[in-house]
Every structure is written in C-alpha cells, then in structure tokens.
Amino acid sequence: MKRAFVKRLFSVALVTLMSLITVAQDLSGAWKGNIVVQTYSIPIVLNLQQDGEELTATLDSPDQQAFGIKATAKVKGEKLEVTVPEIGASYSGKIDGNTLDGTYSQMGFSVPLKLTREVAVAVDDNIEINDSLLSVFDNIQLKEVEVTAQRQLIKQEVDRIGYNIEADADSKTNNVLTMLRKVPMVSVDASDEIRVNGQTNFKIFRNGHPDPSLDRNAKDILKAMPASSVKRIEVITEPGAKYDAEGTTMILNIVMADNSTLKGVSGMASARADHMGALGGSLNMTTQLDKVVLSIDYGIHHDRGGGQNYESSMYNRYTESGAELLGNTAFDVDKVTVHFGDVSASWEPDTLNLLSWSLSGFAYNYDGNGINSNLMRDAAGQPLYSYGMGNYTKADSYNFDTRMDYQHRTRLKGETVTLSYMLSAFRNKNKDNSRYTDLVNMPVPYYGIDQNGKENFNEHTFQLDWTRPLAEKHTLETGAKYIYRLNRSHNMLDYLGIDDDTDMRYKHVTQVGAAYVSYTFHSGPWDARAGLRYEHSYLRATYPDGQQDAYDAHLNDWVPSASLRYQFNWSNSLKLSYAASINRPGISFLNPAVIESPTSRSYGNTDLGSVHYHSVSMTYMHVGPKFTFNVTPQFQFSNNGIGAVKWADGLVQVSTYANTLKTYSTTLSAFVQWMMLQKTNLMFNGSIGYNYYKSKELGLKNDRISGNFFANVTQFLPWKLQLSGFAGLWGGSVNDLYGYMGTVFFHGFSLQRSFLKEDRLTVQLQAIMPFSGKTMSVKQYLTQGDVTGWTRYEQTTRKFGIQVSYRFGSLKNSVKKADKTIENDDLIGSGKQSGGSGNSPVGGGMGGGN
Known part of the structure; x- marks a missing residue:
C-alpha cells in the first residue's frame, strides 16, 4: 500500500x-x-x-x-x-x-x-x-490515513463533454457500443438502442465529421468496432456556427486515436457469440511506413435469428363510428448480416502539412417473415370483416464514403487552413411481399401486395476552413461549404387480383451554400464563444414519369449561437448557452407516393419547409477526486415543426406530414460519476422534462411530463475479476399530437478477466435481461384524434453471450486527422438520419421516443 x-x-x-x-x-x-x-x-x-x-x-x-x-x-x-x-x-x-x-x-x-x-x-x-x-x-x-480517488476520464469544454476511452482499461477488450454505456448523457438499452440525454434525434460523427456508414444500423456497426481504436467519445451539446445549421442539437462524436509515434504493427482481434445464434468479430490494425500511417478496421455481425422475434398487439377505436380494429403480429428475424470496413491513411511530409484520406462503408442484408391477424367490428361488437396475412421482408443496402483533407499550418502557432472533399453514396433495395388469408368480407378487391423499392443517394461536399489566433486570448474561425445532394427513389406496388398497380419515380436535388464565422475568447476562468452561420438552399423535385408537376424552392437561413463559461476553481464551472438549428425534410417526408393496406394509407408532402429550433441551457459542473457531476436545465422551442397529420377516411387511417407543429420542452438533466467505495464506481445519467405539442390548424395539443435514467456500476473483485451491471428506464414521452409512449425498463451484467502478459487476452461473459422475462415491451398510446387506442410491442432481448479479445503489438500511434473536416448533420425523414437505432420490423416501436 x-x-x-x-x-x-x-x-x-x-x-x-x-x-x-x-x-x-x-x-x-x-x-x-x-x-x-x-x-x-x-x-x-x-x-x-x-x-x-x-x-x-x-x-x-x-x-x-x-x-x-x-x-x-x-x-x-x-x-x-x-x-x-x-x-x-x-x-x-x-x-x-x-x-x-x-x-x-x-x-x-x-x-x-x-x-x-x-x-x-x-x-x-x-x-x-x-x-x-x-x-x-x-x-x-x-x-493509517487512506486516500482514494478515481481517474478523471471526463472533460468539459465550452461546447461539449468528453469521455477518455483510450485511458479506460476496459477499452482494450470491449467494442464501442459497450463503452458508450460509460459516456456522460448516453444510454444503451437491452436491445442496443442508443439514446443521448434520453432522445433518439441525434447524429453520430467520426473525427468531427458525419460518417455515412454510421447513419444506418449504428448499433450493429459499433458492435463490430473495437474500442481500442478510439481515443475519446464526445457529446457535442452546442454544435455552433462551424457545423451545419441543419441537424439536431446533439452530436455524438467518436474520435479515433491520433498524434503519437508507432513502429511496427499493433491492433486487436475479437470474437463474440450468444445463445440466440448471433456471431460477430472485429479486427483493427495500425502500422507506419516511413511518414505514412495506415489504419485498417473490419467488423462483422451476423444474426441467424435463433429465437429473436418481435410481437405486437393493437386496439384502435374510430371516434365517429365507434368501430374497433384489433390486430396481432408476430415477426421473426431469419437473418441479419452487417459488414463494416474502414481504411485510413495519413502522410505528413513536414511539420506544417498533413494529408489524410479515408474510405469506409458497410453492407447490410436482412431477411424476415411474419404473420398477422386483423378483425374490424362495429360499435355493437359485431364483426365487419377479418383477414390474416403472411409477410416476407428482404432488404439489401450498402454505403461507402471517401474523404480527403489537406491541412496547412502556418508559422503562426494555432493558424491552420484546411481543404476538404467528401463523396458519399448509398444504395438500398427492399422487398415486402404480403399475402392475405382467411378473408371474411374483405373491404378491398386484392388479396396481396408486392412492394419493391429502390433508393439511390449521392452527395458531394466541398469545404474550406480557416482558424487564426488573433492574440493570446482570441481565436477567429471562418469557412465556406458547398453540398450537392441527389436522391432518387423508385417505388413499385403490385396489388394482386386487380389491375391497379403503382409505379412512381421521384428525383430530389438539394444544393446548399454556406458560410460561417465563429469567435472564441479565453482569459483565465472565462471562456466565451459566439458564431453566426448563413445558408442558402435550393431544393428541386421532379417526377421522371411525369405523374406530377415538378417544384422547387429557395431557402435562406441565418443561424446564431453563443455560449459563456466561467471556471470558479479547478473543480467547479458554470456555462450558459444559446443555440439555433434547422431541419430540412428528407425524401420519405416529401415523397408523394401512396402506400396502402386494407386499414391504412400514407404519403409524403411536397410542400414541407425547413424547421427552426431554438434552445437555451445552463450547465453547472463539479469535478472531484471521488465525485463528479453536472446539472443542466434547458428550454427548447420550435414554431414550425414537422408533425404527423392523421385522420380517418371511413375505416381507413390516413397519415401525412405538415409544418403545423409548435413544440416547447423544459428539461432538467444530470450526470454523476461517483467512487462509492475503494473498488466500486457508479455512473448515472438521468433527466426529467415537460413536453408541449400544439397545432392551431388541427385544433390539437398534447403535453406530458416524462423522465429517463441509466446507471452503470463497476465492481473490482479479487483474482483480477471485474463485475459490471447496468440498468435503465426510458419512455413516457409525448410522441406527437396524438399520443405518448409508455416506459421501458432494462438491465444487464458482465463479468470479465484478463490473462497472459500485459493482460493481452480478455474473456468476458455477458447476460442481458436475465431477471425480468426474456422480452422487453413498451406500449404506445393514441389518446386523441379520429382514432384512439394503443399498440403494444415486445422484443426478445434476453441474451447470454461470451466475448474473447486479444491485443497484439504495441499501440502508440494512429492515423493523424486534420483539425477541421467535413460535417453534414442534416435531414429528417431520410435514410441518412441515424438516431442510433437499427432497422426494426415493428416499425420503430421499440425505439420510439420524441
């Protein structure tokens, strides 16, 4: 001792x-x-x-x-x-x-x-x-004097809070998804759903720029990504002027290791499996050849669907007629396979110039099938019609993006000029075949639907950034950006038994020109930042088959931001922030193609415009040797939000979108890291808030108080054993104008031990939801509108698994990255929106939220 x-x-x-x-x-x-x-x-x-x-x-x-x-x-x-x-x-x-x-x-x-x-x-x-x-x-x-303290892995800056993954010993053996459970404001539930501050409307970046490979199926890709290749994970709470105006108010930024010296080859290999048939593995390697540093990552996740299924039941009541719709669905996952890869390289010819390049992407394959039963009855309980349905779903998609950054440092310390280019491409094909059975008084003339869809997305981004210190205490950042985004979709619906097929092609072009300026001041205990961003957007939609008229729009947006932080002493600080952001509707919100079933009809709205959000927050943070915490009250509002518009056309439920939503939210959130005992550490995230939704045009309002929490406890045991447990609860929040989401509780445990010299081999046993049944369920309520009722979703989440990891070489360097690079954090209602969740056959019910 x-x-x-x-x-x-x-x-x-x-x-x-x-x-x-x-x-x-x-x-x-x-x-x-x-x-x-x-x-x-x-x-x-x-x-x-x-x-x-x-x-x-x-x-x-x-x-x-x-x-x-x-x-x-x-x-x-x-x-x-x-x-x-x-x-x-x-x-x-x-x-x-x-x-x-x-x-x-x-x-x-x-x-x-x-x-x-x-x-x-x-x-x-x-x-x-x-x-x-x-x-x-x-x-x-x-x-006789005992002093204990915990490693300070948490760092707060004027616009973000970060967790030092590289300095956490668990990063040597875990994947990134597991390490996310330690990051402030982040929670990961039993179904691997990622939330930031209890919300799913956030973006995932890598090295300060959007990574399209993480825009979809993030949980599967992060399972395949070794945490040993990550330096830190940041929650950017106030993105500021240098980030795109369009986007969410929260960014989860994964920063890869950089800036050291390596000789030889280093890396980590891991493999994992669980009792439900899921298999996975990853490989990370880094090497240096003269002045070129090369990093290669590959990961795979394969789920054979053994026992993994989704079930739902529903009850809907039509307000005007009193008719009732009852339904049950069971869906089994036959196969899910995800491949993720990344190659990064950097060349530093001298101390003033750096050229970096990366190529990354993923391939996703999904197969599933389900059965469904529906009964419609009148107000007296007499059957009107009923039918069953067999369903087969298949989806294949891939994404790749490549980036190149050139960074030049001048002789003035801290001054940099960065030129960046990014190409992103996404392709998706999906097939959904439905066959109706046991038909009784069927209200439609067809007996099945074959739906086939294709989406092609291409994006080119050019960016220039300049950072210059004006004096010891002042820094000026400015830059310009141009984005050309082309999205094509082709939807084909074949209604079996009738000659009334749908074949619609849709082309959507977005061009964005932007410029920003940001000023930062630092003097003693004071930190301040103010910024302004201007964006001009041109949107044009056409229909190559001529089924509808083309339309276009020009949008101009000014987006300010500001923050002020005071450090009282080494352990206490207070920060006040204001931020604005916008969201532009994506193709799924705009596409007017009509999707029908016997009980529903939905389509997009080509007249949607940008949504403007404003937020004000204050954060108090205390950093201590045994106890670290922060508390943040926040107020956010929007006067032109995009919301669902729902009504009943007879016994058919119809839905589309409109800019008619006014939203207000007040939230109190907190993070705690506490060294409870000499070998016991606790991490806690939680928030409670009030949400208010209103549409004057629809004559509806909806409000509710909700909360969430996530806790992680680590206990160090004799014989180099480490026991960890997590538990959390989320839900209860307002969904839209029409209802709210129920609550979900989840928990899990892991036990690990390291072997061999320098603990290079680690074995970890995992148990997810071992004590509260094998399923995680949530109920979604419809409380107003033409249709009321509820839908209950259940997903099999109980899992018992094992993971084995081995480190080789000596990791002392990683590929260098430019200080500035491209970040496109936009679009709602598009395939590129992340939110951290993968595809779910229950239509997002298990991953719902605000």
Missing part, C-alpha cells in the same frame, strides 16, 4: 509539473527529478520548449510507461505556480538557474520536489494528457 501511495502521489506531481510555462529566462530542456515518499523513489522527466515568451511542455514517467503529457503553468516573480485540474494537484517551486526547487501537494499530502535541467528537447503541442499515468491514483494508502 505504501508503494502504491508513492506511485500515485508521484504521478500526480508529474502531471502537474508539465504545466511549466511563461518564464523570463529560457527554460527549454529536459528537467529530471524524483518524487520520494518514505523509501520509494520514482523518476520523472519534464520536457520544456520555449519560443519567445511562449513555453510548451510535456511530462514523462518512464517507470510508469507514460510519455508526452501536455502541461501549462504560470511564473510569478521567481516562483513557478502549477495546477493540475484533472487530478486536483498543485506545485509551487523556485526557479534557480538550472534547478526548480519546490513542493508538490495533492489530497492533503505534500512532498518536496526538485528538478534539474539537462538537454533541450522538441515538444509536440498537440499531445493530450495520457490518463494511464493518472490511473495509479485510483487507491492510495499511507500508514
């Missing part, structure tokens, strides 16, 4: 010292010393590089295999004052020629620390703190 304390206390000092900055004399060089506690001594090296009055620093702890930790500090008179907020430490030392003589303090302990300068070194000013050094502070004990 004494030795553990020594190492921990020692490493804190190391981190603190790296801040040494701004001195009158030239402090460049390698400053070496030892932290000594009782009989233990740990060497450290502080590397300093001075350029005029500017000083950069990194810290090395050779015994702990921790190198290149970035630092900052201030010189007051003849003394060097250093603080390290990440671990709550401080250092004060006197500068005397080639020595620094002072005292290091942390958690109530103080030890003398003297450093001696040797040789000058070069410092990479892009290196971030390596939390592997901080991990020795997890538990320290000295005599």
Whole structure:
C-alpha cells in the first residue's frame, strides 16, 4: 500500500509539473527529478520548449510507461505556480538557474520536489494528457490515513463533454457500443438502442465529421468496432456556427486515436457469440511506413435469428363510428448480416502539412417473415370483416464514403487552413411481399401486395476552413461549404387480383451554400464563444414519369449561437448557452407516393419547409477526486415543426406530414460519476422534462411530463475479476399530437478477466435481461384524434453471450486527422438520419421516443 501511495502521489506531481510555462529566462530542456515518499523513489522527466515568451511542455514517467503529457503553468516573480485540474494537484517551486526547487501537494499530502535541467528537447503541442499515468491514483494508502480517488476520464469544454476511452482499461477488450454505456448523457438499452440525454434525434460523427456508414444500423456497426481504436467519445451539446445549421442539437462524436509515434504493427482481434445464434468479430490494425500511417478496421455481425422475434398487439377505436380494429403480429428475424470496413491513411511530409484520406462503408442484408391477424367490428361488437396475412421482408443496402483533407499550418502557432472533399453514396433495395388469408368480407378487391423499392443517394461536399489566433486570448474561425445532394427513389406496388398497380419515380436535388464565422475568447476562468452561420438552399423535385408537376424552392437561413463559461476553481464551472438549428425534410417526408393496406394509407408532402429550433441551457459542473457531476436545465422551442397529420377516411387511417407543429420542452438533466467505495464506481445519467405539442390548424395539443435514467456500476473483485451491471428506464414521452409512449425498463451484467502478459487476452461473459422475462415491451398510446387506442410491442432481448479479445503489438500511434473536416448533420425523414437505432420490423416501436 505504501508503494502504491508513492506511485500515485508521484504521478500526480508529474502531471502537474508539465504545466511549466511563461518564464523570463529560457527554460527549454529536459528537467529530471524524483518524487520520494518514505523509501520509494520514482523518476520523472519534464520536457520544456520555449519560443519567445511562449513555453510548451510535456511530462514523462518512464517507470510508469507514460510519455508526452501536455502541461501549462504560470511564473510569478521567481516562483513557478502549477495546477493540475484533472487530478486536483498543485506545485509551487523556485526557479534557480538550472534547478526548480519546490513542493508538490495533492489530497492533503505534500512532498518536496526538485528538478534539474539537462538537454533541450522538441515538444509536440498537440499531445493530450495520457490518463494511464493518472490511473495509479485510483487507491492510495499511507500508514493509517487512506486516500482514494478515481481517474478523471471526463472533460468539459465550452461546447461539449468528453469521455477518455483510450485511458479506460476496459477499452482494450470491449467494442464501442459497450463503452458508450460509460459516456456522460448516453444510454444503451437491452436491445442496443442508443439514446443521448434520453432522445433518439441525434447524429453520430467520426473525427468531427458525419460518417455515412454510421447513419444506418449504428448499433450493429459499433458492435463490430473495437474500442481500442478510439481515443475519446464526445457529446457535442452546442454544435455552433462551424457545423451545419441543419441537424439536431446533439452530436455524438467518436474520435479515433491520433498524434503519437508507432513502429511496427499493433491492433486487436475479437470474437463474440450468444445463445440466440448471433456471431460477430472485429479486427483493427495500425502500422507506419516511413511518414505514412495506415489504419485498417473490419467488423462483422451476423444474426441467424435463433429465437429473436418481435410481437405486437393493437386496439384502435374510430371516434365517429365507434368501430374497433384489433390486430396481432408476430415477426421473426431469419437473418441479419452487417459488414463494416474502414481504411485510413495519413502522410505528413513536414511539420506544417498533413494529408489524410479515408474510405469506409458497410453492407447490410436482412431477411424476415411474419404473420398477422386483423378483425374490424362495429360499435355493437359485431364483426365487419377479418383477414390474416403472411409477410416476407428482404432488404439489401450498402454505403461507402471517401474523404480527403489537406491541412496547412502556418508559422503562426494555432493558424491552420484546411481543404476538404467528401463523396458519399448509398444504395438500398427492399422487398415486402404480403399475402392475405382467411378473408371474411374483405373491404378491398386484392388479396396481396408486392412492394419493391429502390433508393439511390449521392452527395458531394466541398469545404474550406480557416482558424487564426488573433492574440493570446482570441481565436477567429471562418469557412465556406458547398453540398450537392441527389436522391432518387423508385417505388413499385403490385396489388394482386386487380389491375391497379403503382409505379412512381421521384428525383430530389438539394444544393446548399454556406458560410460561417465563429469567435472564441479565453482569459483565465472565462471562456466565451459566439458564431453566426448563413445558408442558402435550393431544393428541386421532379417526377421522371411525369405523374406530377415538378417544384422547387429557395431557402435562406441565418443561424446564431453563443455560449459563456466561467471556471470558479479547478473543480467547479458554470456555462450558459444559446443555440439555433434547422431541419430540412428528407425524401420519405416529401415523397408523394401512396402506400396502402386494407386499414391504412400514407404519403409524403411536397410542400414541407425547413424547421427552426431554438434552445437555451445552463450547465453547472463539479469535478472531484471521488465525485463528479453536472446539472443542466434547458428550454427548447420550435414554431414550425414537422408533425404527423392523421385522420380517418371511413375505416381507413390516413397519415401525412405538415409544418403545423409548435413544440416547447423544459428539461432538467444530470450526470454523476461517483467512487462509492475503494473498488466500486457508479455512473448515472438521468433527466426529467415537460413536453408541449400544439397545432392551431388541427385544433390539437398534447403535453406530458416524462423522465429517463441509466446507471452503470463497476465492481473490482479479487483474482483480477471485474463485475459490471447496468440498468435503465426510458419512455413516457409525448410522441406527437396524438399520443405518448409508455416506459421501458432494462438491465444487464458482465463479468470479465484478463490473462497472459500485459493482460493481452480478455474473456468476458455477458447476460442481458436475465431477471425480468426474456422480452422487453413498451406500449404506445393514441389518446386523441379520429382514432384512439394503443399498440403494444415486445422484443426478445434476453441474451447470454461470451466475448474473447486479444491485443497484439504495441499501440502508440494512429492515423493523424486534420483539425477541421467535413460535417453534414442534416435531414429528417431520410435514410441518412441515424438516431442510433437499427432497422426494426415493428416499425420503430421499440425505439420510439420524441
């Protein structure tokens, strides 16, 4: 225990010292010393590089295999004052020629620390703190005084909150989806549905730009992506002016590891299986050839559908006639196969220029079948008609995108110019064959429907970004962007038994020109940012078969944003933010093709326009050695939202969309990370809110209070065992003008142990929903309109599985990425919207929400 304390206390000092900055004399060089506690001594090296009055620093702890930790500090008179907020430490030392003589303090302990300068070194000013050094502070004990602390893996900035995946030991053996359960404001339920702050309307980025391969079936792809290839995961709460105006107010940004040095080959291979027949595996490799760094990722997820099924039951009452519709559906997944791949490369000919390229994509194949029964009866309970239905569904799609970024750094530190290009392509084919059986008084003349659909999506994006520091405290960012987006769809409906088929082709072109400017100010405890973005959009829709007239529209949008943050001390901060955003309707909202069944009819609306959202929030955050939390009240509103419009045409339910929705929401959300005991850690996300929906044109309003929570507990056991458990609840929120969603509870456990040298082999056992039945169910209620009632969805979620992971090589580098690159975070009602959920035969019922 004494030795553990020594190492921990020692490493804190190391981190603190790296801040040494701004001195009158030239402090460049390698400053070496030892932290000594009782009989233990740990060497450290502080590397300093001075350029005029500017000083950069990194810290090395050779015994702990921790190198290149970035630092900052201030010189007051003849003394060097250093603080390290990440671990709550401080250092004060006197500068005397080639020595620094002072005292290091942390958690109530103080030890003398003297450093001696040797040789000058070069410092990479892009290196971030390596939390592997901080991990020795997890538990320290000295005599009868016990001091415990947890690694600070959470970092808040003016526009985001991040979780350091790379510094979490669990990332060496888990996939990205599993690690998401540790990220602030993020929850993953038993069916792998991803939510951010309890919502599904968010975007997933990779390295600061949208990754089309993650726009669909994100949960399957993230299962196949090894967490060891990820540096950190950020929740961007205020995207700001440099991001597209169209999009959601939340972005989940997955940042891959970057900026270090690698020799040789490193990576990780993993395989997993569960008792329901799902298999998966992934491979990640990184290598360096001269000045070129290459990274390759491949993952596969295959589900043979053994026991995985979806069931639903429904009850609808037609308000005017009193007629009732009862239905039951059972759907089995025959096969789901997802392949995901990514190749990234970077070339850095010198310290001022960087060229990076990537190619990524996925292929998705789905087969399923189901049976359905429906009964329509009058107000007296007498049958009007009934029928059964057999259904077969098949979907094949693939997506690929390629990006290239050229970044040039000028001689002015912090100034960069970035040119970017991205090509994204998506192809989708789906087939849905339905056959009606046991027909009694069937209200339609056909006995089945064969539906075939094709969608082709292509997007070209060109972008220029310029960042320039104006002075020590000021930074200006500006840029321009052009997007050309072409979406083609072809829908064919064959109504068996009659000559009334539908064949509609639809072409939708969107061109967006945008420019932005953003200003950032930093001085002492103050951080401020303000930005403005202008976008001009041209939309044109045509019908190649001439069935309808073409239409076009020009849209002009100004989108402001601002935030202000004050750091009271190393552990407490307060942030106030305002943000605006817009959403443009996607092809599924616009396409006028009519989809019919005996009980329903739906179609899009070509007259839809952009939706404008505004939000104001305030966040208080406390970072402590054992207890970290934040609390955020937020108010958001929109006056022209796109909402569903539903009515009854006799006994047929009809639906389309319109810009008639006014929405208001007030939310209080919180995140907690708590080291409850010496070897017990708790993470908690939760929120409670009030949502109000109103349409003056339809004469309807709907409001409701709802909440959600997600908790994750980790317990370290003897024999290198680690037990983790999670539980959560979501739902209860307003769906639209017509109803609300019920609540869902879920839970799961995992037990893992590592073997071999350096814990390279890890075996993990998993249990999902072991105690509350094998299904997860949710009920959706219709409370007003021409049709009321409910629909209950059930999905088989109980799973018992095993995962085996093996690390090889020594991962000390990854492909470098440009500081700026393309991010297209737009479109609602399109195939490119992520929301984190995969395809569900129950039509999104298990993944519903706001």
